[in-house]
Amino acid sequence: MARRIAGGEEELTVDDYFLEPRDAAARAVDWAAEAGHTVSADDLVEVLSADPDPVAENLFFRLLDRLGVVPE
Secondary structure, rough: OOOHOOOOOOOOOOHOOOOOOOHHHHHHHHHHOOOOOOHHHHHHHHHHOOHHHHHHHHHHHHHHHHHHHOOO
């Protein structure tokens, strides 16, 4: 993906395509509210700014859990 982005004429970087964790969390809080869930932006920021995990599913499921969409 980085190679594809770098080939563009606009000289955009990968970072230009992704929100900062705090901005992404704010949008996720709004999305969750529309779905009827109340979630904490701080909890989402924690997940979105976490160190990479060798198993991406771990972070993905933590994110889903914080969004309130994982069945208990």
